[in-house]
Amino acid sequence: MGAGHVRGGQAGPGHRHRPAGCWGSAGAATDGSKGQFADTVHQLISAMGLTGVTLVGHDIGGMAGYAYLRAHQDLARAVIMDVPVPGVAPGCRGR
DSSP, rough: OOOOOOOOOOOTTTBBOOOOTTTTOOOOBBOOHHHHHHHHOOOOOOHHTTOOOOEETTTHHHHHHHHHHHHOOOOOOEEEEEETTTSSOOOOOOE
16 A cells, blocks of 8 residues: 555544544544544554554644654654744744
């Protein structure tokens, strides 16, 4: 099988998450945390039997990508970009 991509979006607090591979059924309500989203992405990767995965997280999704890296060690690569860092003003040059 060649390269492809799967795109996901984060559910906010109280939204129903869809268990991996079961997009037509509602699961338990989420707490909206990045860790819970990371676990759901992990379940999806496992259910689809994907290997050699590159996880890309942008902006707030980068926080979920970081949570994924902390909890799971099954990625080939990860790209985390344009992530807001709490406590650092946008455009701050570290002065």
